[in-house]
Amino acid sequence: MRKKLYDLPYRPTRRLFGLFIFxxxxxxxxxxxLAFLQFWEDERYNLLSQKNCVRFFPILPQRGEIYDKNGHILATNDGSYRxxxxxxxxxxxxxxxxxxxTELSLSEKEIACIQEKSLKSPYLSLILVRDKLSWKEVSLLVFLxxxxPELNITLGYTRSYPYEEAFGHVVGYIGSSNAQEENQGVLPVKHPDxxxxxxxxxxxFNSTLLGKIGFRKVETNAVGRIVxxxxxxxxxSGECIKTTLDADLQSFVYTLLKPYKAASCIVIEIPSGAIRCLVSVPSYSPTGLSQGKSIDWQTALQDPCHPxxxxxIAGHYPPASxxxxxxxxxxxxxxxxxxKETISCPGYFELGGHKFHCWHKTGHGSITLEEAICKSCDVYFFTLAGRLGIDKxxxxxxxxxxxxxTGIMLYGEKAGLVPSRxxxxxxxxxxxxxxDTVLVSIGQGPILATPLQxxxxxxHIANKGVRVFPTLEEKEGHSAEELGFRPETxxxxxxxxxxxxxxxxxxxxxxxxxxxAGKTGTAQVRSISSQDRMLGKTDTRDRPWxxxxxxxFVGYIPADKPRYALVIVIEHGGKGGEGAAPLAKVVFEKLLIPHAAGEHA
Amino acid sequence: MRKYRNLSFISFLLKNAVFLTIICLIMLIGVAMQYSAGGGHWMPRAGKHLFRFIVCMGVMLTIALTDQRFWYAWAYWLYIGVLFLLFFVGLWGGVGMGARRWIGLYIIEIQPSEFMKVALVLVLSRYYCSLNVCERQAPGVHITPLLMVAIPSILVLRQPDLGSALILVGAGFGVIFFAGLQLWKIVASFLLGLCSFPIAWMHLHTYQKKRILIFLNPDQDPLGAGYHLLQSKIALGSAGFWGKGFLKGTQSHLNFLPEKHTDFIFAMLCEEFGFLGGSLLLFLYITLIALSYLMTSTVRGYFGRLMGSGLTFLLFLHVFVNIGMVMGLLPIVGVPLSFVSYGGSSMLSAAIALGFVLNIAHYSTLRLGE
Incomplete structure (x- = not known):
């Protein structure tokens, strides 16, 4: 047996104790x-934990529908399975x-598009494969x-406008909110749809139509699947809106004016001020613009006539006659x-050595005011302008x-221009x-007005000098604000x-x-030079468009008991009496003799 | 050979009843957490965890009751055997999670690095025991043990398994410290290690570098490399005192918490049982470690004393590093929580370690290496 060298006591060594303390x-x-994390920072981590697994999914309300006065749908939502x-x-x-x-016969292009989307944003939760599924496809997909389980079929809504172009401008279109609208808080929640x-x-009526957004609060796991x-x-859902428009009339007028490159027509009921028709040509497809279809946007933006x-409401024209x-x-x-006072019209009006011509080359001779309005004599009003001055x-x-x-509450309405000193x-x-006064007196020169004005x-004139407030909202009663003219006038x-x-x-x-009752107007776009006048080229029909x-044409019907006021403006349509008055007759016919109007359409 | 086993099996169990009960309690918590991590099912892990524990208890008791002189005699061979396995796994081992750690044996897969932790403590104790007092004071005496630590550590680091390598180095130095290496030398070698850090840094894998960087600044990449730590801290922090309730942890059950059944199981426990549950498990570990120290400090034999201290320190290191990294006190290095984390090798290795602790307590009067 080896010699005992070392004897350990029955107690811990110093090193063992030291390590124990450590x-x-x-x-x-x-x-x-542990206590710090769970008692001091618990609120912060609780929030993070919630953020991890609780998600809000907005439920979008259906946008309100828009109807005409007879209940025809002007704007609605088409449900489709996506x-x-x-x-x-x-x-x-x-x-x-x-x-x-194989099942949906997806094209190679569509597949490439989906793959690109999934690559571009790997955290994107939903990738749209196809819109507007048929019933057959839906039942097949439910089976698949x-x-x-990655297949997700949802019912989505797209805005559609049954009358399309006819109501393009007046009903308008919708789109994703832009930065300015976001700042103004037009939408309570940001969502692509x-x-x-x-x-x-x-x-x-955006705020009325919008409705109230709902939400779904769900628990999701780490990969985002809903638990x-x-x-x-x-x-x-948003509230529906009934307007004063007459879908029948509006489509009729739209088809009537469609052959013209650019035109507009307004029909106002007297004395309520209810607008029955508000047409602007050329128009666009509001459904296409709302869905952001690039082809519709391109045609709308590239057309030289600015659809x-x-x-x-925003076309600035010289009001003319x-x-x-x-x-x-x-x-x-x-x-x-x-x-009864007569003024002589020799065919021109001389002011400061410059000749202002009447449209009638040889002049109207000695005429009264009534005749001057009737024949639209320019010289008569040039003379009146000289006496009145611009201020009056x-x-x-x-x-x-x-x-x-006019306060019609449509976005983009222009104010026109009444020139002054x-x-x-x-x-x-x-x-x-x-x-200038001479030119303004016949509605030429710097003065500008919109068809709605x-x-x-x-x-106002038709309503015997009582103000008419044009409106698109169907409402009871109307104000009776006198303009204060003498009844004889x-x-x-x-x-x-x-x-x-x-x-x-x-x-x-x-x-x-x-x-x-009414007045035609022929607004000069380019003044007639003296050279042209000598050559007798006063008719503009030979000029480029x-x-x-x-x-x-501005007028109302029936003259003895006015019911409708009407304005038709045909851009570059030639003389008012020839270019606009016949169209006014067709519209009047549609308004008062509904069954007979069909043959003109 | 004198007979040192002076107790019957029953009285052995009775004597160590507290110790064994604590192990069983920790394991039961482990089974409960595996049950919860499996989404409230015994399959695939909780049942297996329980079964493995029963096997491990058998192994532990067998080791505890085997004559210490047998282990003393076989210590070198055990070390060489495990070292061979480490070589083997480095060359032909199975790859999992980007590291070559496993040896497949048809039914079970073993991870030799786990067993190396125990074998290293065993062989170091054996080595120091075989020296006499004069030899112990010789200047080059610590070179062999350092090599014994370095070879397996490098092999494990190359797998790559930074966690196990750090534990090996820690436990090795622990034993060498107990064996009487002067403190200043340890401090000096620590400083040396710090100086060699840039060299080691170059040999670390990208993900390991990232983890260390993330430990220094966890918020820099919350969806990438910092994800583990952030989610773990959310799990801990959102629990409060009582926790979210058994099977109700949102972080773990909705899969935000990664590795919830292995390295991050403590975060899951704390999420479901709050500060209370976390403290309970910590308390059990502390009691276990304290009891181990108590048993070790009354051992007379040098071999037993060294081995007991080393193995207790090993257990401490596992618990401290695992919980520390889950809480963001230490970098995430991948160390399992003994008996609670899922994994056969880690549980068996912990059971063997505690088996040796019981063994030295059982043979407390045996004086090997006198």
Whole structure:
């Protein structure tokens, strides 16, 4: 046996004890860390844990529908079944696409598109495979779902407009919200399928149509698959809107004006101010624009006639001859002329050495105001302008609604322009000249008006000088705000306008057995040079389309008991009496003799 | 040979009743967590975990009751055997999770690095025991043990398994420290290790480098490399005092918490049972470690004393590194939590270690290496 060298005591060595102490400290460290995480930082981590597994899925409300006055649908939502792929793993995606290729006959292009989408955003939860599935496809896919849980079939809605182009501008279209709309908080929740009304009624009544968004609170696992539903708050559909428009009339007028490159037409009911038709040509497909179809957008943006411009409310035209009524009212109200007083028209008006020509080469001779309106004599009003001065004409124009928006509440309405001394000094840095007054008196020169302003103006006259408020909203009652003209003035004008449509320039708008009152307009786009005048080229029909005159007709029917005010503007349509008045007759016919109108359409 | 076994099997069990009960309790927590991690099913892991534990208890008791002199005699051969397995696994082992760690034996797969931890403590104790006092004071005496630590550590590091390699180095140094290596030398070698860190850094795998960087700044890549730690901290932090309830942990059951049945099982336990559950398990481990130290400190034999201290330190290292990394106190290096984490080799290795602790307590009067 070896010699005993070492004898250990029955107690721990110093090193063992030291290490034990070290371990005790280690465990104290662990305990304090545990307590720190669970008691001090628990709120933060609780939140993170919630964020990990609880998700909100918005449920989009259905957008409200828009109806015309008879309950025809102008804007609605088409439900369709859509197929999505939900979180497909890479290996399964290939197999699923293989199955779908045979079952849904997906094209190579579609497959490539889906693969690109899944590659581009691997965390994207849903990839759209196909929209508008047929019933046969849906039943087949439901069957396939048992083997491929990634297939997700949902019911989605797309906005559609049954009358398409006819109501393009007035109803408008919808689209994803842009940065500005987001800042204004137009939408309560950001979602790719939550759309904003961009123009027209869709924009005006956006908040009413939107409805209330709902949500689904779900628990998801680490790969994003839904485990269970925690809470459900259903969406509230948007309210529907009934408008004053008449779908029948509007489509009729749209087909009537469609052959013209650019035109607009407004029909206002008197005295309610209800707009029955608001057509602007050329139009666009609101369904296509709402769905963001690039082909529709391209045609809308590239057409040289600018289909996106709502001509009825945002088209700026010289009002031309209809503005003579304003000059006439100003003169009558100011008392500078008596209805029976005659003025001689030699065919031109000389001012400061410059000759202003009447449209009638040889002149109208000695005529009264009534005849001047009836025959649309320019020289008569040039003379009145000389006596009145611009201030009185401008004030009267503003009183009749020119130079400011009518308040129809449609996005993009233009104010028009009533020139004045101050305006010219400010904008053109020139003093007002009497020549300007002469031009403005017949609605030419710097003055600009929208068709809607013209319609409102003629409705005021038709309504015996009581203001008419144009509106698209069906509502009870209307205000009775007098414009404050002398009854004789109104009576005289009504008589003169009726005469104009019986024997005068507007006779082509006459519709038996009714009396029509109205005024034609021929707005010069390019002034007639003296050289052309010598050559006798006063008719613009031989010119290129862009340089022809704008034709317009402003009037109401029946003249003795006005029910409808109407404005038609045909861009570059030639003379008002020839280009616009016959169309007005067709519209009047449709309005008052509904069954007979068909043959003209 | 004198007879040192002066107790019957029954009285052995009675004497060590507290110790064995604590092991059983820890294991039961492990089974419960495996049951929960399996989504409330005995399959695929909880049942197997329980079965393995019964086998491991058998192995533990067998080791405890085998004559210590047998282990003393066979210590070198055991070490060489496991070292051979490590070589073997490095060359032909099965690959899992990007590392070559397993040897497939038809029914079971074994991970030699786990057994090396115990074998290393055993062989180091045997080595120091075979020296006499004069030899112990010789200047080059620690070179052989250092080689004994270094060879398996490098092999394990190359698998790559940073966690096991660190545990091997830690446990090895623990034994050498108990054997009387001067503290300043340990400090010096630690500093040397720190200096050689840049060299080691170059040999680390990208994912290991990333883990260390993430440990230093866990929020820099919350969806990538920092994901493990962040999700683990969320699981711990969102639990509160009582926890979310058994089978109700959202982090673990919705699969946000990765590796929830192995390395991150403590986070899952804390999520479901809160501070209370976490403290209970910690308390059980502390009691187990304290009892081991108590048993070791009353052993008379040098071999037993060294081995007991080393194995207890090994157990401590496992618990501390695992829980520390789950909480973000230490970098994530992949160390299992003994008896609770799923894995046969790690459980068997822990059982063998505690079997040896029981063995030295049982043979406390035996003086080997005198």
């Amino acid at each position: 371990e005790v400290f280690s465990f104290i460290l662990i305990f304090s860390r 197929l999505f792929l939900e979180n497909p793993s890479k290996s399964r995606l290939e197999k699923i696409l293989g199955v779908l290729k 779902q048992s083997t491929w 939550y759309r904003v009304g961009k123009v027209g009624l869709e924009r005006t 269970r539903q925690l809470e459900l708050s259903p969406a509230v 996106l411009l709502h001509r009825a 209809p503005f003579k009524i304003v000059t006439a009212i100003a003169a009558l109200e100011a008392g500078i002329i008596a209805p 004409i401008a004030t009267m124009a503003q009183r009749l609604g020119f130079g400011k928006p 101050a305006w010219k000094l400010l904008k053109r840095h020139e003093r007002w000249s009497p020549a 013209l319609a409102t103006f003629i409705a 109104i009576a005289f004008l009504q008589r003169a306008l009726t005469e104009a449509c019986t024997t005068g320039t507007g006779r082509r708008a006459r519709l038996e057995p009714f009396l029509v 862009e340089e022809r005159d704008h034709a317009s």
